[in-house]
Amino acid sequence: MYARVLGDMRRAKKRGDLADRARPEVIREDGVVREVRVPALVEPPASGTPADIPFTNAAEDPAAVVLRRKTGGRWTPVTAAAFAREVTGVAKGLIASGLEPGGRVAVMARTCYEWAVLDFAIWAAGGQTVPVYATSSSEQVEWILHDSGARTIVVETAEHAANVPGGLDVRVWQIDEDALGQLTALGKDVPDAEVDARRTALTLETIATLVYTSGTTGRPKGCVLTHGNLHAECANLVELLKPTFEEVTGQTASTLLFLPLAHILGRTLQMACLSARIEIGHCPSIKPDDLRPELAAFRPTFLVGVPYLFEKIHDTGRATAERMGRGSSFERADRIAVRYGEAALAKYLGTGPGPGFGLSAARLLYDLLVYRRIRKALGGRMSYAISGGSPLDRRLNLFFYACGIVIYEGYGLTETTAAATLIPPLTPRPGTVGQPIPGMAVRIGEDGEVLIKGGTVFGSYWNNPAATKEVLDDEAWFATGDIGALDADGYLTITGRKKDIIITNGGKNVSPAVLEDRLRSRPPIGQCMVVGDGQAFIGALVTLDPEAMDHWLSVRKRPRDTPISELRHDKDLIADVQRAVDYANEAVSRAESIRKFTIIDGDFTEENGLLTPSLKVKRKAVAETYAKDIEELYGG
DSSP states (O other): OHHHHHHHHHHHHHHOTTTTTTOOEEEEETTEEEEEEOOOSSOOOSSOOGGGHHHHHHHHOTTOEEEEEEETTEEEEEEHHHHHHHHHHHHHHHHHTTOOTTOEEEEEOOSOHHHHHHHHHHHHTTOEEEEEOTTOOHHHHHHHHHHHTOOEEEESSHHHHHTSOTTSOOEEEEGGGTHHHHHHHHTTTSOHHHHHHHHHTOOTTSEEEEEEOOOSSSSOOEEEEEHHHHHHHHHHHHHHHHHHHHHHHOSOOEEEEOSOTTSHHHHHHHHHHHHTTOEEEEOSOOOHHHHHHHHHHHOOSEEEEOHHHHHHHHHHHHHHHHHTTOHHHHHHHHHHHHHHHHHHHHHHTTSSOOOOHHHHHHHHHHIIIIIHHHHHHTTSOOOEEEEOSSOOOHHHHHHHHHTTOEEEEEEEEGGGTEEEEEOOTTSOOTTSOOEEOTTEEEEEOTTSEEEEEETTSOOEETTOHHHHHHHBOTTOOEEEEEEEEEOTTOOEEEEEEGGGOEEOTTOOEEOHHHHHHHHHTSTTEEEEEEEOTTSSSEEEEEEEOHHHHHHHHHHTTOOTTOOHHHHTTOHHHHHHHHHHHHHHHTTSOGGGSEEEEEEOSSOOOTTTTSBOTTOOBOHHHHHHHTHHHHHHHTTO
């Protein structure tokens, strides 16, 4: 499978018609690459908006299967015509319930089919969607409803409904009590023409959604995204990726969507797939134990995920091998994969001769023993994936590359309507987050900050002109707050967050991101946070991954309920954590390396307020929660 995919990629690249469609313009200043621009592949339409997607699909190919819905334990097809009918019915219900053009409707639910229907129904009724994370607290829900002015909220469960403060003038609908059926029944007397009139009145300048940043500090800010922002993102990504991937793999594309739809990446992925008539299914959980059986049943051809997913799949493969008494075999397979991936990638890019006979033979052997199991864990049909949210460890990327799955990294924020950059589909370069997507430009500021400009960049924060002015200049460049660099070919590498930079008492500036990403990629590490601001050296708080620790204790025939208070002093465990720390330190200078670490009890999660819903560490909250551990780390 790997050889076929790589060979097809090479043949497609040689044809040039796909590889050259989005050629970047690299701009140098004083000999240094400071800016890169990529022309749009799709121009804004003269009329219409992304709200038209279900209706365009139904008109052009009513029998096309655009989604698969989990019913009765099975994935059942949903045609374009059926989806458009359901969207229309719910839109009519929203109109009957009092939704006016420009009115806002909040949706608080996990990733599910109903979310897709509601999003398009709100737009078809002329409204604006306000997503709310399913894990949000009552205080967060109250703030978003109050700030956005939403007068309707659709929740998934009674537990979610309980988080809607009773003092607000808000109507609540509940999905698991047949909210969609109730809305459809309510709107039965509203003529279809009213929905058509409201939908066709929308323009690319119309606000489509207020997406509240999950925020690592302070109250969330509502990003105002228009239908034009959504079109610029989705249409250009589809035009860039779909022809390439379908020609490379020869497969009909399909994907299982498990990212939160309250996050803009999940939403834009859903819109892009529906506009391209790529079959999608929904899974409400990113937890590996929940996701694995759904992947096996749905069998997607590609996935869009976060590094956490790929780290856990790799760790599960290691744990499975160790339970079978083949731990050392997996370690060799891991090393062979990285070497093979490096050599094969070099040949593909024209910078090396490629894998030799011995390395190729070793890869074939470990494909039988290890790599095919990795592919099977992802459904057995995957050829490629897209990873975003944070950098993916290069070695991990190369491991999957040798397994026959090419992972393309991307980078973006809520303010850029998800992806602003992406690895071009025919020129993979692990370790970077790619070039600007078509229609976008990236510039590196004087202080190293990444600046972004183009059709996907938002126009303002809702009710917050002061915050808007801080990040958008007069030329519409958006200041991301991230630090990065562009190489000679216009590929962007992200090295950290400006506000997260640690300055030791010796004046050394340290970006914690590279250390944390590498540290987190090695078992038995769960979450971690690098510390050391104002201190003599860099340290780290480390949590232990529960699944990895269950396995660690099992192979050592230790009780699984052994407390952390005992384990944190275990010499074998400390040695394993130290190996992970050593791996992280390989990426930095000695002055930036982690000198000491402490294993802490508990974990960083959404539930305890130490992680955002997009799995970013809330550094201030962690520092406050574990202030005593940090003090002890530095001898306090």
